[in-house]
Amino acid sequence: MPLYSVHHSTTYHYRQPVRLGQHQLLFRPRDSFDQRLLACQHLAVRPEPSEIRWIHDVFGNCVTLVDFAARTDVLEFETTIRLEHTPENAPDFRIEPYAREHPFAYDETELPDLAPYMLRHHPGDVAVDDWLSKFIAPSASRPTGQLLMTLNEAIAEGFSYRRRTSHGTQTPAETLDLQQGTCRDFALLMMEAARSLGFAARFITGYVYVPDRDGPARLGGGSTHAWCSIYVPGSGWVEFDPTNGIVGNRDLIRVGVARTPAQAIPLSGSYWGEADDELGMEVAVNVKTETMPEPEETGTAAPDRAAVSST
Numbered sequence: 001m002p003l004y005s006v007h008h009s010t011t012y013h014y015r016q017p018v019r020l021g022q023h024q025l026l027f028r029p030r031d032s033f034d035q036r037l038l039a040c041q042h043l044a045v046r047p048e049p050s051e052i053r054w055i056h057d058v059f060g061n062c063v064t065l066v067d068f069a070a071r072t073d074v075l076e077f078e079t080t081i082r083l084e085h086t087p088e089n090a091p092d093f094r095i096e097p098y099a100r101e102h103p104f105a106y107d108e109t110e111l112p113d114l115a116p117y118m119l120r121h122h123p124g125d126v127a128v129d130d131w132l133s134k135f136i137a138p139s140a141s142r143p144t145g146q147l148l149m150t151l152n153e154a155i156a157e158g159f160s161y162r163r164r165t166s167h168g169t170q171t172p173a174e175t176l177d178l179q180q181g182t183c184r185d186f187a188l189l190m191m192e193a194a195r196s197l198g199f200a201a202r203f204i205t206g207y208v209y210v211p212d213r214d215g216p217a218r219l220g221g222g223s224t225h226a227w228c229s230i231y232v233p234g235s236g237w238v239e240f241d242p243t244n245g246i247v248g249n250r251d252l253i254r255v256g257v258a259r260t261p262a263q264a265i266p267l268s269g270s271y272w273g274e275a276d277d278e279l280g281m282e283v284a285v286n287v288k289t290e291t292m293p294e295p296e297e298t299g300t301a302a303p304d305r306a307a308v309s310s311t
Helices: 111-118 126-132 144-158 172-178 183-196
Strands: 003-025 035-046 051-056 062-067 071-085 201-208 225-232 236-241 252-258 267-272 278-290
Touching: 111 201, 126 172, 126 183, 144 183, 144 225, 144 236, 172 183, 183 201, 183 225, 183 236, 201 236, 201 278, 225 252, 236 252
Parallel strands: none
Antiparallel strands: 003 062, 003 071, 003 267, 003 278, 035 071, 051 062, 201 225, 201 252, 225 236
16 A cells, blocks of 8 residues: 655746735545545745635535735745555446446436536537547447446547646547647546446546656656546446556546536636736646555563564
């Protein structure tokens, strides 16, 4: 069970001092059975905020709200967190009998809660359906788990990752036309494809651990990362990272979930000034593993027996 430490810094530069509006940070991981926050060790903001407070948004994400009273030409945010992570090394599709073959209909008791996540974000985007028809027969029945893994692999193997500094997310049609995009673009494409097939899908923002020597390289490191989750009856919300072809939570640190990418932005805010006052943004994310501390021995061994410890 690895321990991760995440250091995340973001710096904005302005042409002249501007008056800052409220900023929102989404950096505190969601506690769950597979990841446990140990500490939010550090939150530094420059210039000094007039107020910092925390709320839970409509999705249950922990959002940090930061207000300012000063004018500045540099705005900096720096956070450090530590968490315990339990990886899933392989997908565990324990699917309810009625949902093992696709297509299927969600249970009526769950449908009202899943319905918003089944709605297409770009309902008029026929490019997604045309793309799906190339490798998924519309009327064919196939195993649900196999279908979702095929979709995930099709994006991971068929598109080129390109980091982009501009704001926003490409439409699925743009991603399909360019055959390239960022992790946010690929997550949205998979969500739209899954929704067109009748699945409920959520957008996830967070971090990805990029091992240097002890495993395959991951794309999307050095910055925040994005992927999605699909609701599978019997398995719940299963995570899919179409940028790296990951199924499950392996190397993925979940911070926020939302219905659309625009609702899960790691850092957002406003300022009063000219449109060209903003000179740019620098983001750096470093995810490291830490050694799990050895358990402390308790009690006293009997004189005639050797002390035995287990791990």
